[in-house]
Amino acid sequence: WSLGRIFPWASAWQRRAPAGVDGRGPAGFDGVEVAPRTAAVAPAPARWAGTDEDPGVFLTWEDVCVMVAGAAYGAQPVSILSGITGHAGPGEVLAIMGPSGCGKTTLLDTLAGRLGPGITETGSILINGRREKLAFGTSAYVTQDSVLMSTMSVREAIYYSAQLQLPGTMPAAEKRAHADAVIREMGLGDAMDTRIGGRMTKGISGGQRKRVTICVEMLTRPRLLFLDEPTSGLDSAASYHVMSHIARVAAREGMTVVAAVHQPCGDVFDLFHRLCLLAYGRTIFFGPASGATQFFTESGFPCPPLRNPSDHFLRTINKDFDEEIVESSKARRKTAAEAIEILTDAYQSPAYSEKTMDRIAEMKGIVSCLQAPF
Numbered sequence: 001w002s003l004g005r006i007f008p009w010a011s012a013w014q015r016r017a018p019a020g021v022d023g024r025g026p027a028g029f030d031g032v033e034v035a036p037r038t039a040a041v042a043p044a045p046a047r048w049a050g051t052d053e054d055p056g057v058f059l060t061w062e063d064v065c066v067m068v069a070g071a072a073y074g075a076q077p078v079s080i081l082s083g084i085t086g087h088a089g090p091g092e093v094l095a096i097m098g099p100s101g102c103g104k105t106t107l108l109d110t111l112a113g114r115l116g117p118g119i120t121e122t123g124s125i126l127i128n129g130r131r132e133k134l135a136f137g138t139s140a141y142v143t144q145d146s147v148l149m150s151t152m153s154v155r156e157a158i159y160y161s162a163q164l165q166l167p168g169t170m171p172a173a174e175k176r177a178h179a180d181a182v183i184r185e186m187g188l189g190d191a192m193d194t195r196i197g198g199r200m201t202k203g204i205s206g207g208q209r210k211r212v213t214i215c216v217e218m219l220t221r222p223r224l225l226f227l228d229e230p231t232s233g234l235d236s237a238a239s240y241h242v243m244s245h246i247a248r249v250a251a252r253e254g255m256t257v258v259a260a261v262h263q264p265c266g267d268v269f270d271l272f273h274r275l276c277l278l279a280y281g282r283t284i285f286f287g288p289a290s291g292a293t294q295f296f297t298e299s300g301f302p303c304p305p306l307r308n309p310s311d312h313f314l315r316t317i318n319k320d321f322d323e324e325i326v327e328s329s330k331a332r333r334k335t336a337a338e339a340i341e342i343l344t345d346a347y348q349s350p351a352y353s354e355k356t357m358d359r360i361a362e363m364k365g366i367v368s369c370l371q372a373p374f
């Protein structure tokens with residue numbers, strides 16, 4: 001297998017690594033394409049977070065459960081996530097989707113080690129096969145709410161971050177050039193000299209704010225990037241450009257991306273390599289994003305013609321509105337609550353959940369193989 005062919009930055013590891021775990025490299029796991037899907041790929045800048053010696057981040061989680069203390073004194077703890085298993089690897093974009101309140105942000109926070117007080121978690125979360133914390137600067141988290149200085153212009157905010165975050169050995173001119181490139185990649189070239197603004201003073205738009213926040217976190221090219229609702233507040237074209245840029249950088253530099261996404265349009269959905277679909281704290285589906293439509297069809301909930309698959313998934317599993325009846329290929333129409341039970345059971349079949357476990361085992365094998373002394 002050729003790790004270097006799939007992850008160009010991994011060629012040095014490939015040369016040193018013995019023949020593959022089972023004859024396949026990471027992208028051969030289940031045929032998921034991790035190369036950029038759009039043709040125009042910007043020339044790669046030098047990497048700071050990693051080098052050829054850097055295998056990237058393989059993140060795996062098994063049987064993760066999250067509980068929060070009940071609101072009333074003496075009340076039973078409330079389960080937010082139950083038995084969640086999955087993985088994300090270098091060069092991939094994993095999308096976490098599901099109805100509002102299903103636990104997307106909680107899963108993201110759990111994987112990023114950011115759960116607040118009063119919340120308990122169980123299960124195993126491994127980074128490159130180990131229970132470890134990433135070194136400063138190797139991971140980044142873009143939250144739903146951006147914290148930016150309202151009096152600065154976009155250019156000033158990004159330059160300031162570049163000055164603080166990029167290595168001290170990097171010349172100032174190079175830092176500015178890199179910041180300029182990142183600003184333009186995020187489609188903020190025209191807003192460079194506009195004030196960010198805030199509650200009292202009008203500045204850039206909400207969607208532009210979101211992009212500035214992503215810019216700040218992308219400056220250092222983190223090896224692991226968590227994004228909470230990266231496309232909220234963006235129109236469909238901006239959503240597509242922002243996500244395709246992130247997917248391109250991920251593929252080019254072996255970055256692992258985990259993003260909680262609300263309602264992606266069809267073009268954005270096509271950019272995701274893997275999908276983790278949650279409903280009310282449970283896994284509905286985990287696997288290649290391109291395989292989710294088939295999973296729904298096999299389970300009796302085919303996507304109607306001309307409907308965006310991600311819309312179909314979310315409509316099928318949203319039981320917040322009692323009257324919702326979902327379309328089923330079977331004789332009787334079903335409620336969303338019934339659909340969730342059917343899909344959850346279907347995912348537990350060997351064809352799906354065991355595949356996820358197999359991939360995790362393969363990932364752990366690859367990581368231990370890469371880490372072995374030569």
Ligand SMILES: Nc1ncnc2c1ncn2[C@@H]1O[C@H](COP(=O)(O)OP(=O)(O)OP(=O)(O)O)[C@@H](O)[C@H]1O
Pocket residue numbers: 068080098099100101102103104105106107116119260262
């Ligand atoms: N600290 C907490 N205390 C009590 N309940 C919590 C806490 N954190 C999360 N929850 C509950 O857990 C559930 C999942 O919340 P979470 O924010 O992860 O959902 P989400 O899928 O990201 O929602 P949205 O798409 O609306 O942002 C919600 O019902 C929420 O009320």
